[in-house]
Amino acid sequence: MDHRPQAWGRPRDDVYGAYDHSFMNTNSHPNQHTQQPLVTGTSVLAVKYKDGVVIAADNLGSYGSFARFTDVKRLHTFQDTSVVGFSGDISDMQYITRHLHQKSIEESYASSSANKKSRLSAANLHTYLSKMLYRRRSKMDPLWNHMLVVGFDDDEKPFVGSADLLGTTFTAPTLATGIGSMLAQPLLRTYAGTDEEAAERTKEEAIKVIQECMKVLFYRDARSQETYSLAVVSREGVEMKTSEKLENMSWAFADRIKGYGTQTV
């Protein structure tokens, strides 16, 4: 029998035949790229109001259906003027936020003055991110995220934009990603269906509708959580809260629905 260390833990040649080393040769099989997200974040919601934008996402990082990380901040401030909310893969989110941080440092090389307007407004940042996502999906190696970019455009008007892992982009007065696009978006449209309507809403109204939608999502989205982050982006800057709690929940509806929660029948 072969007692040499390189044969340890290997099937015996005299029983199973020679060991097939070909899997170690990188040229013998195709490159493998991300084919599914692992740790994921669920919906992100954003609405415009007259002086800015409100955005929210819960603090959960799910591992499949397992609520693995309960303290994951999915809203990221960019240059104190914009916020990016991420749903989808958390590690890709980390990669993108590090990349964006480096971008903002490079931007500060050119103008380190406090009162000078940044070249990367939320609208420009949205374009940049969508190009990045599209390039990666064209390499068949997507960054597995759907994000909302909120802030202001170059005309200082409130901006809400969506960019997903396919490179698809759109903007609207209210937006939601993931299951939120089905459960929350119709509710958000009753708050403001058009930019004109959004321009009449106050900050308090915007926060209220977001809170209501986060509650609906927690009722019905099995990958959601009670604690969430909420950011208000206005011309004064970004007001970020990372440990909001859902309030005044009513679970009275639950026991009337079959298959919801723990039922003995």
Add this chain to the structure above:
Amino acid sequence: MTSIGTGYDLLNSIFSPDGRNFQVEYAVKAVENGGTSIGIRAKDGVVLAVEKIIGSKLLKPGANKRIATVDEHAGVVYSGMVPDGRHFVDRARDEAQSWRQTLKTPIPTSELASRMGSYLQAYTMYGSVRPFGITAIVGGVDGSGDEVIDGVVGSGPSTGAGGKVDGKHGGPFLYVIEPSGQYWGYYGAATGKGRQAAKAELEKLDLAAGNITLEQAVKEAAKIIYNAHKDNKDKDFELEMSWISGVDGPTGGRHMEVPQELKEEAERLARAEDESDDEEDEKKDEKMEE
């Protein structure tokens, strides 16, 4: 210059018999003719300032910046050959970026100075290169260790092992890097043409005692640059100033230009001092005449 004609100054990699590298000494001469730049390490931040000699009336005021941002929390100003300084800044940015890439935190100012010191030193050892014709002042404010790590998503465990050693963490730092690659940490630093006058003024501030606030330091910096310019009065100059405070200070831990209002106030005070000095001088002259 006794060295001229001896042959020991023709190549970088050659020592003279008495242990000197003349190319490095000539590089220092290039620095000594550059516009004065200074740095002040105040108790809650760092100020960098430079006297930009206006070479032509056709230059746009306020453009052509000489103080550079290296990372969020660090800046560089230099005296001497400006293109050499630009390259120094490029390299410093690369170092800061690569530190972030591997360690996900901002580069400590001491580490930045050390790496740039090594880089300049390498340019004194080969016959194929010349030393940098600049002396650079590197300023930075290091975090206390409580800052968010780049890309972090959670707050970490709320109980259990960990924590940091008691004592001082982070704070303002100031380093001067010379063409030889030598670098020291300072409370106050000056280089370029007016360095002698500037150093004398800096010493009067007693910076080591830690009584000077960042805002005071900005005003002192403006005064020192105006004072150092006195010996070079025939040329016009422009003052450029930047500052870095701690996270809870006016710049939020970032390297930034000093805001317009504060800079104008500092320049007004500097000019006022300048004029009152002139009057005193005149009075003295009158007395002498009597």
